[in-house]
Amino acid sequence: MDLTLWTYEGPPHVGAMRVVTGMRGVHLVLHAPQGDTYADLLFTMIERRGERPPVTYTTFAARDLGSDTAEVFQAAVREAYERFRPEAIVVGASCTAELLQDDPGGLARALALPVPVIPLELSAYRRKENWGAAETFYRIARALGRPKRQRVASARPRCNLLGPTALGFRHRDDVIEIARLLEGLGVEIATTAPLGASAEDVSRLGEADFNVVLYPEVALPTAQWLEKAYGQPYTRTVPIGVGATRAFVAEVAGLAGLEPDRAQREGGSRLPWWSRSVDSTYLTGKRVFIFGDATHALAAARAARDEFGFKVVGIGTYSREFAREIREAAAALDAEALICDDYLEVEAKVAALGPELVLGTQMERHVAKRLGIPCAVISAPVHVQDFPARYSPQMGFEGANVLFDSWVHPLMMGLEEHLLTMFRDDPEFHDGALPSHLGRKPEAPAVVVAEPLAVAGASGPASWTADAERELKKIPFFVRGRARSNTETFARQRGLATISVSTLYEAKAHFGR
Amino acid sequence: MNVRVPLDLRAADSASERSVLRERGQREVFCGLTSIVWLHRKIRDAFFLVVGSRTCAHLIQSAAGVMIFAEPRFATAILTERDLAGAADVNEELDRVVARLLERRPEIKLLFLVGSCPSEVIKIDLARAARRLSDANAPRVRVVAYSGSGLETTFTQGEDACLAALAPSLPEENPADGPSLLVAGSLADIVEDQFARLFAALGAPRVRFFPARGAEDVPPVGPNTRVLLAQPFLGETARALEARGAQRISAPFPLGAEGTTAWLRAAADAFGVAPSRFDAATSEARARAEVALARHRAILAGKRVFFFPDSQLEIPLARFLAQEMGMIPTEVGTPYLNRQLVAEDLALLPVGTRLSEGQDVDRQLDRCRADRPDLTVCGLGLANPLEAEGLATKWSIELLFAPTQGYEQAGDLAELFVRPLARLAALEV
Numbered sequence: 001m002d003l004t005l006w007t008y009e010g011p012p013h014v015g016a017m018r019v020v021t022g023m024r025g026v027h028l029v030l031h032a033p034q035g036d037t038y039a040d041l042l043f044t045m046i047e048r049r050g051e052r053p054p055v056t057y058t059t060f061a062a063r064d065l066g067s068d069t070a071e072v073f074q075a076a077v078r079e080a081y082e083r084f085r086p087e088a089i090v091v092g093a094s095c096t097a098e099l100l101q102d103d104p105g106g107l108a109r110a111l112a113l114p115v116p117v118i119p120l121e122l123s124a125y126r127r128k129e130n131w132g133a134a135e136t137f138y139r140i141a142r143a144l145g146r147p148k149r150q151r152v153a154s155a156r157p158r159c160n161l162l163g164p165t166a167l168g169f170r171h172r173d174d175v176i177e178i179a180r181l182l183e184g185l186g187v188e189i190a191t192t193a194p195l196g197a198s199a200e201d202v203s204r205l206g207e208a209d210f211n212v213v214l215y216p217e218v219a220l221p222t223a224q225w226l227e228k229a230y231g232q233p234y235t236r237t238v239p240i241g242v243g244a245t246r247a248f249v250a251e252v253a254g255l256a257g258l259e260p261d262r263a264q265r266e267g268g269s270r271l272p273w274w275s276r277s278v279d280s281t282y283l284t285g286k287r288v289f290i291f292g293d294a295t296h297a298l299a300a301a302r303a304a305r306d307e308f309g310f311k312v313v314g315i316g317t318y319s320r321e322f323a324r325e326i327r328e329a330a331a332a333l334d335a336e337a338l339i340c341d342d343y344l345e346v347e348a349k350v351a352a353l354g355p356e357l358v359l360g361t362q363m364e365r366h367v368a369k370r371l372g373i374p375c376a377v378i379s380a381p382v383h384v385q386d387f388p389a390r391y392s393p394q395m396g397f398e399g400a401n402v403l404f405d406s407w408v409h410p411l412m413m414g415l416e417e418h419l420l421t422m423f424r425d426d427p428e429f430h431d432g433a434l435p436s437h438l439g440r441k442p443e444a445p446a447v448v449v450a451e452p453l454a455v456a457g458a459s460g461p462a463s464w465t466a467d468a469e470r471e472l473k474k475i476p477f478f479v480r481g482r483a484r485s486n487t488e489t490f491a492r493q494r495g496l497a498t499i500s501v502s503t504l505y506e507a508k509a510h511f512g513r
Numbered sequence: 514m515n516v517r518v519p520l521d522l523r524a525a526d527s528a529s530e531r532s533v534l535r536e537r538g539q540r541e542v543f544c545g546l547t548s549i550v551w552l553h554r555k556i557r558d559a560f561f562l563v564v565g566s567r568t569c570a571h572l573i574q575s576a577a578g579v580m581i582f583a584e585p586r587f588a589t590a591i592l593t594e595r596d597l598a599g600a601a602d603v604n605e606e607l608d609r610v611v612a613r614l615l616e617r618r619p620e621i622k623l624l625f626l627v628g629s630c631p632s633e634v635i636k637i638d639l640a641r642a643a644r645r646l647s648d649a650n651a652p653r654v655r656v657v658a659y660s661g662s663g664l665e666t667t668f669t670q671g672e673d674a675c676l677a678a679l680a681p682s683l684p685e686e687n688p689a690d691g692p693s694l695l696v697a698g699s700l701a702d703i704v705e706d707q708f709a710r711l712f713a714a715l716g717a718p719r720v721r722f723f724p725a726r727g728a729e730d731v732p733p734v735g736p737n738t739r740v741l742l743a744q745p746f747l748g749e750t751a752r753a754l755e756a757r758g759a760q761r762i763s764a765p766f767p768l769g770a771e772g773t774t775a776w777l778r779a780a781a782d783a784f785g786v787a788p789s790r791f792d793a794a795t796s797e798a799r800a801r802a803e804v805a806l807a808r809h810r811a812i813l814a815g816k817r818v819f820f821f822p823d824s825q826l827e828i829p830l831a832r833f834l835a836q837e838m839g840m841i842p843t844e845v846g847t848p849y850l851n852r853q854l855v856a857e858d859l860a861l862l863p864v865g866t867r868l869s870e871g872q873d874v875d876r877q878l879d880r881c882r883a884d885r886p887d888l889t890v891c892g893l894g895l896a897n898p899l900e901a902e903g904l905a906t907k908w909s910i911e912l913l914f915a916p917t918q919g920y921e922q923a924g925d926l927a928e929l930f931v932r933p934l935a936r937l938a939a940l941e942v
Contacts, residue, residue, distance in 0.1 A: 010568070044893060057540075
């Protein structure tokens with residue numbers, strides 16, 4: 001038993017739902033007890049879909065337990081077929097039904113429906129959501145795949161886009177952005193799957209020349225199988241960030257046998273100039289902690305170092321399948337690696353590292369809020385606000401623009417807050433001051449609160465003089481805590497009873513940045 | 514789409530002379546675990562530990578939204594392959610998890626072990642585990658088990674199971690203390706306080722609320738206790754309290770001005786409160802509620818409303834909307850119909866209202882589309898899809914989380930139904 005409060009991933013059948021909900025004309029029948037329909041609202045509320053997911057649940061109850069559940073399951077499959085007339089039916093079991101003796105695949109096949117029936121084994125007590133999505137996509141692709149047809153020699157190079165699903169973080173816009181990029185290079189998109197694909201589309205995956213793997217967590221098993229079955233190579237670079245997108249363009253050009261021109265190679269992102277402009281100088285060396293699914297965490301780490309000039313102090317993932325890659329990246333960045341799915345552990349790590357920016361999931365957003373650290377979201381799980389109405393890809397050259405804005409924004413907010421705090425005692429900015437354009441003097445003078453004088457203790461920790469306390473308050477709030485503890489450590493090491501303004505600056509010179 | 518005519522409409526039921534469409538099929542409802550989300554906020558020194566799967570944890574997380582980060586007092590002990598394969602002794606594992614939990618949260622006085630579908634299918638005896646853990650942690654922590662599984666419970670029935678599990682351990686009432694009133698069903702604190710003031714004004718003897726806010730003020734129960742249900746989904750709780758000798762007062766539920774008056778009057782009658790005192794105690798608040806409702810009646814009157822099953826509040830809510838707001842219920846679906854508990858509300862529903870118990874969601878959607886109601890009350894899994902089809906909806910879970918009972922909330926309750934219609938009218942895009 002694992003004591004769990006928050007889970008980064010749902011159970012594997014939610015991954016299966018993400019695949020079929022992304023597709024058209026494919027229906028999933030889940031053997032599941034009453035209540036498991038809660039997962040529908042992830043799609044209708046968080047992703048704001050205007051139709052129900054194409055999922056039928058058997059919703060068996062206590063009275064059905066025994067031999068009856070098999071009949072309940074068969075009736076559900078039959079009725080789902082009659083009502084929705086899908087091109088293919090996927091059948092599986094949620095965690096509770098996995099414990100029953102029913103065999104969804106066998107029971108569904110016994111109905112002899114005139115469409116393919118694709119059974120899933122989801123291992124709910126061992127696996128999780130992303131694995132469920134990857135497995136479901138692979139099973140559907142295998143079951144529907146057709147023998148490869150001869151390619152027309154004169155046609156443009158063709159590829160499939162693999163991995164986008166329903167409820168994927170920015171999948172909708174990443175697909176648009178990367179399709180545009182590939183078409184600009186002269187590559188034709190054969191099929192995008194699972195998102196937007198029909199069963200018929202998936203059956204033609206073998207007709208492309210190569211595959212573009214957008215999200216390895218979902219697409220890797222399918223891409224590996226397509227390589228084996230149809231000889232299609234697949235891309236290894238995930239195009240998040242300017243550098244990664246350029247590398248991706250080079251990789252695709254190699255697979256497609258194309259020679260991109262300079263504009264195509266370099267792309268039109270504003271990030272390089274935005275990052276070089278002097279306003280961005282203060283970003284240099286900012287300590288950043290990164291956590292998310294492995295794909296987004298790895299991409300963010302690369303961009304953070306090479307394109308923002310940050311110092312990555314920690315990188316982690318909840319995707320245990322990619323632990324090795326994360327450890328390698330951490331070693332290359334000289335940062336700490338964290339592989340875990342316990343958010344309390346992540347919180348402890350953030351608190352210990354004391355970063356100036358956190359890039360993470362919805363959970364890290366809350367952790368950072370609690371610790372008073374700026375934060376931006378880079379990975380699922382995410383809440384409704386991260387399924388925005390506006391165009392906001394993470395991938396490609398426009399995606400890099402989005403990254404720049406969304407990562408720097410919370411820091412700008414931080415700077416603003418610092419400025420306001422710094423000017424708090426300024427005659428024009430104190431609490432009682434009215435806006436100058438109103439042209440009226442405040443009636444009562446602002447109350448000046450005298451600061452208590454520090455009392456020097458003989459053996460206790462060094463105490464701050466009033467002057468030093470005032471000076472400390474002039475330091476930006478997001479580094480003030482570190483300045484305070486560094487100064488106190490410095491004073492302790494030297495046996496100083498009192499911290500004066502000069503102690504503060506001596507400590508600053510000693511520790512540096 | 515092929516609209517099926519319901520064939521199993523039963524002959525008129527002699528008890529209430531109403532036929533009920535009973536359906537079995539896919540149910541688009543929450544399981545009882547969801548009630549933890551509001552129960553844990555009500556019972557402040559309790560912790561709810563679900564013994565289940567990752568699905569259970571994911572469900573509570575999805576239902577609890579952002580609340581999960583405010584140090585909530587619930588968690589899931591997720592079963593792993595080791596537990597299923599017998600590689601780990603489930604009871605030892607549970608003891609280990611509970612020990613770790615109680616160490617981390619020393620303020621906890623009451624621990625609920627909440628059964629789930631997986632724990633029930635593999636037959637983990639949580640009742641025995643609760644006794645064992647109670648003995649081991651006495652007197653600091655009491656441990657109680659109940660089931661919130663989808664196999665056994667629908668949504669609010671989780672609260673029923675929880676309270677029914679607590680009922681046997683409530684202290685015995687002292688016979689010398691005379692009659693008392695026990696209000697059962699969790700209410701928002703502000704509503705509970707309003708009712709406490711009203712009962713005091715009525716001169717009702719010793720009023721207690723169940724569940725209590727903390728372990729210190731657990732209400733006693735016995736043959737002198739009269740039970741007034743504040744929520745319609747408490748069938749098992751009512752039975753468990755009756756087993757302790759308490760007697761239930763029949764009443765409609767305290768929704769709207771009429772509902773609240775009838776509910777209070779039932780209690781007043783049970784204790785022989787004079788009509789003049791009743792009027793003196795209630796007339797002001799009642800008048801305020803009438804004023805608040807009148808504003809909304811103009812918008813709601815004559816509109817047709819369709820209820821999908823969710824919480825068992827549907828019949829009292831339909832009664833309120835029909836009787837007090839002039840709406841026309843076309844279908845009122847409920848996950849479970851306890852005729853005894855909702856008899857008073859049921860009797861006030863207009864003749865011709867279609868009642869359904871249980872669900873076959875696709876067929877019910879067919880009926881809803883055929884009715885084309887002005888407002889559909891349904892869960893969040895159906896709400897946006899129905900809006901996309903052009904049907905105005907009110908998502909039902911809010912009716913559990915928002916304070917809706919009593920005089921002062923009557924206007925707010927009506928407004929919950931007005932808002933989607935007003936919004937639809939306001940939007941020009």
